[in-house]
Each structure stands twice: as structure tokens, then as C-alpha cells.
Amino acid sequence: MPPNRSILHVDMDAFFASVEQRDHPEYQGRPVVVGADPKGGRGRGVVAACSYEARFFGIHSALPIGRAWRLCPQAVYLRPRGARYAEVSGEVFGILHRYSDLVEPLSIDEAFLDVTGSRRLLGSAEAIGRKIKAEIRAELGLVASVGVAPNKFVAKIASDIEKPDGLVAVAADRVQGFLDPLPITRLWGVGPKTAERLRSLGMQTIGDLSHRRREDLRASLGEAGEELWLLARGVDERPVVPEGEAKSLGAETTFAEDTSDPGRIRRTLLNLCERVGSRLRRSGRVAGGLTLKFRDEDFATSTRALPLSPPTDLTEDIYRAALALLEKTGWRGKRVRLLGVAAGRLQPRAEGAGAQLALFGDEGAGKRRRVAAVVDTLRERFGSEAVTRAALLEGEGEEEEKG
DNA sequence: TCTGGGGTCCTAGGACCC
């Protein structure tokens, strides 16, 4: 690890809303809220992103959409267009890669760059940050905020401090002075629960924490406390790691109203399994495990998991496992708010996997894979709601599918 | 005013093995 690193954190400002305003000039200057359907104030979701005009009314991300509606009914309310944002995100990352090979995505609209090795050729880290902002604006018509610091943690905070359109550089000898006055909630990994715990121990600011003894934090918060202590002192040695493969892949949905209707529950579950299976097949991977998520009308959430052996990317296999997991939740008689399915233990699909399955006595696998390919094509062409596999819903295990 | 959907990581506790 070089002793004097230059790390950038680049964070797009109001990303989803800004893409919508750029794609639809008539939305410019207006409050734009991207998120769930507000349904006249009765919608169940939350705000995913909103423009700065909307923030003026007190709207912010994660706000229940019904509340946003009451604050500003005249705003433009839009459903997220995930594929579009992914496309624009790719263009943003294209610009970032001009300045370093070490680009680590943190989400669709945020990344770390290690520009330590780029400084000689491309100028100071701060100058690089300025160029990145200028190119994002000129080429994409979007605004980013940038933080420059000796490590990831400080760079991330720095990018946030002067949002929107900010550029904040923190030199190594100014890190402690920069951090100390900030509230503990700025620490990475301190959410509502940990913040409450720290406050009950008399700590309000990062300075309050950095002035404690390391052993005291270890005693009260364990290993996590020690890590917080290090962050509070501006110590963060984590390297910038270019993108790796995702470790899990899931889909979940909240019902428009809580339901105990078995047919509706099974149809929804099948649709989730189809979405997960389809994404697995597209990514060329198989899942070695499945987790079902279940939330009841009281918002109590539970999960059940099992291994998938052999690993699979087929909707039928995933759905069968999901039904077994659903039984383990004891769902009957309860009203369901949310169902989710997540594939884990992902691994590359082996070549000739179908032939291998045949050895295990599963001759239908090749055929089912071909059916899956057709379904995927139809769904791509006509949308994910276009194709329902009626055959999988019938019988409910009393009747085997015939080939 | 109820609280989305996509993820990651950590921990506690039980099973199992030596």
C-alpha cells in the first residue's frame, strides 16, 4: 500500500431524477420524484430519488411516497426506469475509467477511484476530480460531486459535504480537523441503532469518539467499535478493488394490499422465481442456494433458506424450492405484505451442464432449458408480465408435469 | 404517515467432527 494514496469518491447528484430531467426537458426546473406510484396518497412504496426542486418541499429519498404526495402533489411522479439508469451509469463509468484502472463501483451512481498512479501523468488528484466533473457535465449533461482524500472513508464524506456540484479535497494533515466536528452518523456503518448506542455512551461527534481510548470502544462495542475508532481517527487502509461478481441476486415485491389468497401468493412467488431464474440464465450463472423472504401484515420479516443441489438456473427448480421454503414459514392463515426470493452461492454455469444432469437421471433438463430460453426471449420482447407459466401453477405437487 | 427493492456483511447458536 503506497503511504500517500489519492482516493476519489465520485457521487452523482440526484441521479435518477437528473436523468429524467435530462431525457425530458419539460421536467427541468420542476420537482421530480422517482419512486413508487403515489396513488393519490395511498401508495405503499418510498421515494427512490428526487430532484433538488422536490427537496425544497421536504421530500427526500426513502420518504414514504404517500407523504411525499401530501408535501407536493404538483410534483412530477415517475416510476424508476432501471435499464435506462444502468445505461447512463455505464457512460459515467466510461469517463471514470479514463483516469484510473482502479475504479470500484459502490452503487449504480457512485464509485471510488485510486488515482495515486495517475497523478504524474494527469495532474493532482484534485485536478483530476475537476476534470471528471467537467466531462460528466459536458458529455452527459449531468452533475456529480467529488471528494478527494488519502482514503476511501474520508473521500466519501468529502464528496457529500458540498452537494450538489461539490468538490472537496482533504489533505492528510487536515483529516482529523475535518472529521472531528462531524456527527457520529457520518461514520460508515453507523446507522440509527449504533448511533443511539454511541449517544447513550456520551458520544455525539466523531471527535467524541476519536478522543476515547481504543480499549473502551472494544469493551462496549466489540470489534466493530474498534473499527469505528480507527475510522474516527481517519485511518482506513481498505484498497480500491475493481468490480467483482455479485454474490447474490434476488427479487422481491410488496403487495398493493396484504393478502392471504393462496393463488395470488403462488402466482407472485412464481413470477419472482422467473425473474431470478431469467437473470441467472442471462448472467451465465447457477445458484447453489435459495433464500425466501416473508413479511407479514405487522411488518415482521423472516427468512428461510436451503441449498440447491445440484446448483440451477431453471425457474422450475427455483420455484419448487421456494414453495418448500414458503411452507417452512408457516404462512397459512397469515396476511402477507411482502415476498422475496434470492439466489445465493452463485457460480459460473459449467459447459455441458445439461449432459451432466442427465447422468443424475434428470433427462428433462435439456428440454426445460430450451423452454426457459423461449420464455426469456418472450419476456424480453413483450415485458416481464407477458408470460406466465400456467403449467407450473397447476397441481401444486399432486400431479407431475408430463413431457 | 407507515416503512421499496436491490444488495453486503456480521453474529449467534446449533450440528457435527475430532
Next chain:
DNA sequence: TCTGGGGTCCTAGGACCC
């Protein structure tokens, strides 16, 4: 009849992030 300690793997829950 009660008795250990370590290691590993697994599941469920939960905190956190965007």
C-alpha cells in the same frame, strides 16, 4: 452419566448502504 475444547459449516436475524 455428564463432560472438554476447537474448528467448521449452516441457518436465521439484523444492521447497514444506496
